[in-house]
Amino acid sequence: MNLLGDAWAYLVDGANWTGTGGMLELLVQQLLLTVTALALALAIGLPIALWLGHLGRGGFLAINISNMGRAIPTFAVLVLLSVGPVGVGTLGPYGRAGLATLIALVLFALPPIITNAYVAVREVPPEIREAARGMGMRGGQVFRRVEAPLALPLVVAGIRLALVQVWATATIAALVAGPGLGRVITDGFYRSDYGKGLAGAIVVALVALVLELLAALLQRVADPMRAVGAEDACDSASDDGSAATVPSTLDDTAEAGAPRPTGHA
C-alpha cells in the first residue's frame, strides 16, 4: 500500500494546493466549468422540455435523447471537439481548451435534464390537469400553478443526474488536456507518479460525493410532498419535514420515468 502513502503525502503537502496549477486553482476551475455548463444546459433544455411536456409532443425525441447520450462516449466528444475547430487556445477563467470542454459539458448535461423535465410534466395525472381546466384555468395557468409544482421533484432529480454527469465529464476533459482537477490524475498517471494521480482521484471523488449530497438536499427541499405523510396526502399541517419523509437521500429513484413515492390518496 505504498501507493496510498504516496497519495497521502501529496495531499498533505500544502505546496500542492496553492499557487498556479495548484489543486485549489484547478478545483475552482472545474467547479466554475461545472456550474456554467449546468446553468447553460438548464437555460437551453428546461424551457424546451417543459414546453414539449405541456403540449404532450415530441416525447419520442425527449425520451430517446437520454439513450443516445449514453451511447456516445464523452471522451470521444471531448477529443473531437478539442481537435476540431473550437479546441484551440484558452477561454478566460476556464483555462486551456475551455470552450471545447464547456460545449461538451453542456451537451452531456442536456439529456437528463430534457428527459426528466419532459417525463415530469407528462406524469402529472390527467385528472388533475382536467380538474384545473374545469376550474377555468388557461394553458399558461395550468402549467404555472399545477404542472410545474407537481413536476418539480422529478425535474430536480434530472438536474441532480446532470450535475453528476457534468462533474464526471469535466474530469475526463483532462484526458484531452482540458482544465480542472482531472489534470492532477492524468499528469500523475502519464508521468508514472501514481501517488499524485491517486491523490487527484481522491479529491475528485470526494467533491463528487459532496455535490451529490448537496443535490440530494436540494431535491428534498424541492419535493412538495416532503412534509406530507405517506398515508394522508391532505394533511399539510406539519411542514417542518420531520414527520415521515418518504425518500431517503441516496436511494431515491433518480431514473427518469420511475414512479416516485408519493402519498396514496
Place this chain on the structure above:
Amino acid sequence: MAVTLLAQSAEPSCYSRTVNEWICADYLIDRHPELVDATVQHLGITVVSVLAGLLLALPLALTARRYPRLESSILGFSTALYTIPSLALFPLLVPFTGLSPLTVVVGLALYSLTILVRNALEGFRAVPDEVRESAVGLGYSPLRLLFRIELPLAIPVLMAGLRVATVSTVALTTVGAIVSYGGLGNLLASGVQQDFKAQILAASVICVVLAVLLDALLLTTQRVLTPWTRGRTA
C-alpha cells in the same frame, strides 16, 4: 506495431501529418490490425464487465428483497458509486488491482451495478404474487422457484437494465485509457496527443457502432428468451 507514417509511395496518404484528413480510407486499410485489436479489447472489457456486474447484481437484488431493511443501503451504495467520475474511480482501484485490465473491469462492473441492481429488484417485484404462490403450491423449492419462475418472468425488466448498462459501459470503457486498457479509448488518447484526426474519428465511430450493435443483439436475445411478450410489445 511500428508502422511508419512516412508514405511508401510518392504521394502523401490522406492520414499523413501534412494532410491529416478526418475521413481517410487509406488509414482504415493500412491500420486495420490496430483497429481490430483495439475493438477486440474494447468488446472484451465491456462484455466481461457487464457479466461481472450482472453476477453481482442478482444476489444483491435478492438480498435487498429478502431483507427490506438492507434495501436502501444496497441501492444507496450502488448509486453513490455512480457519482464518482470514471477518471477518478479507475485510479482509486489501482492500489488494489494494479495497472491491469482488471482495474477497468472492476470499475465498470461497479458502475453497472447502479442500473442492474435496481432493475433486477424491480424485475423480481414484477412477478405476480399469485404466480409465486401457485408455484409454491405446486411444490416448487425456493431455488427452483427462482430459476424456473421468477428469473424468467423478471427477464423483460432485467434485460431493459442490461441494455442500458451495456450501452453506457461501451462508452465508459474508453476512459480506461488512463491505465492503458481502454480499447478504442487508447486510440482516442494517442490520437489527441498526435493530432491524428483519421484515428480519432474512426475510433469514435466504431465505439458508437459497437454500442448500437450490442443493444440490438440484447434486444434480439430478449425477444427470443421471452416469446410470451412478443404479441404485446410493438
